[in-house]
Amino acid sequence: MKPYVFISRKLPENVIAILKEKYTVEMWDREDVPVPYDVFLQEARKADALLTMLSEPVNEEVLEAGGKLKIIANMAVGYDNVDVETAKRLGITVTNTPEVLNDSTADLTFALVLAAARRMVEAAEFVKKGNWKSWSPLLLAGQDVHHKTIGIVGMGNIGKTVAKRAAGFDMEILYHNRSRKPDAEQELGAQYVSFDELLERSDFVVCLTPLTEETRNLFNRNAFQKMKGKAVFVNASRGPVVNEHDLYEALKAGEIAAAGLDVFAEEPIGEDHPLLELKNVVAMPHIGSASIETRYAMMQLCVENIDLVLSGKKPKTPVE
Numbered sequence: 001m002k003p004y005v006f007i008s009r010k011l012p013e014n015v016i017a018i019l020k021e022k023y024t025v026e027m028w029d030r031e032d033v034p035v036p037y038d039v040f041l042q043e044a045r046k047a048d049a050l051l052t053m054l055s056e057p058v059n060e061e062v063l064e065a066g067g068k069l070k071i072i073a074n075m076a077v078g079y080d081n082v083d084v085e086t087a088k089r090l091g092i093t094v095t096n097t098p099e100v101l102n103d104s105t106a107d108l109t110f111a112l113v114l115a116a117a118r119r120m121v122e123a124a125e126f127v128k129k130g131n132w133k134s135w136s137p138l139l140l141a142g143q144d145v146h147h148k149t150i151g152i153v154g155m156g157n158i159g160k161t162v163a164k165r166a167a168g169f170d171m172e173i174l175y176h177n178r179s180r181k182p183d184a185e186q187e188l189g190a191q192y193v194s195f196d197e198l199l200e201r202s203d204f205v206v207c208l209t210p211l212t213e214e215t216r217n218l219f220n221r222n223a224f225q226k227m228k229g230k231a232v233f234v235n236a237s238r239g240p241v242v243n244e245h246d247l248y249e250a251l252k253a254g255e256i257a258a259a260g261l262d263v264f265a266e267e268p269i270g271e272d273h274p275l276l277e278l279k280n281v282v283a284m285p286h287i288g289s290a291s292i293e294t295r296y297a298m299m300q301l302c303v304e305n306i307d308l309v310l311s312g313k314k315p316k317t318p319v320e
């Protein structure tokens, strides 16, 4: 019997063709709606490989479901939706999609910096609603980005790629990370500082840290209060790293100037969420890596990892 691969979201046929030649492949047939958990669990019982999205909880129940699973190929660089410890215990390989999304995610992150600072979404709405009656000296004036200080929390590969963009804007670059990054320091002049110093000195605080038990709720009232009054906060990592209630209060009270958010505690965020009422919030639907080229590269990498593991070989990008 051929190994069974289940793909938790509808992917283009040309990407999965190589899997179909060798394996039995089933796919959830919707692109816009996640597979219901009971269907996912049912599929996990039969599967040798699961190609999953960040919307699927790959928990102990799923991992233990059928006793046949060999690989979880998660189509994201983040893998907080996967119980990696249990997978390790059960000898199931977990893979993610690092590197291929660095540039696209850094582009979107920097776009949020610019959009929030220069009030771009607010300005675009203003024009479309017919509110533009005349040019005026301070009409929708925002803040400069160039020559300011950016503080990057989480200096992984995406963080470094954002730092490169910041260097092109002549920014001073601060970073905070679990470990020092000598390459970023030498090549980009990034300075390693404590979390508190970063909050106090940065005009732009950019969160790119993965979600772990240590980073959950990292950006809370205490953190926002340490930021400059004109600070712009950008989150392109995971929603639960931020306490959204505290962020709302800080924005509302003018303790910080604006926020650019690609991720939320609950996704999709409800349209009645208080953060969405605020003019100084630029909100995106978790599209950091969403260029067509990059999303294809991510799918391709998942497919290659599955094929390698099911052929008894080492995957390209295992989560260690």
Ligand code: DGY
Pocket (backbone or CB within 6 Å): 054, 075, 076, 077, 078, 079, 101, 237, 288, 289, 290
């Ligand atoms: C990731 O890869 O972790 C992003 O959040 C989704 O593209």
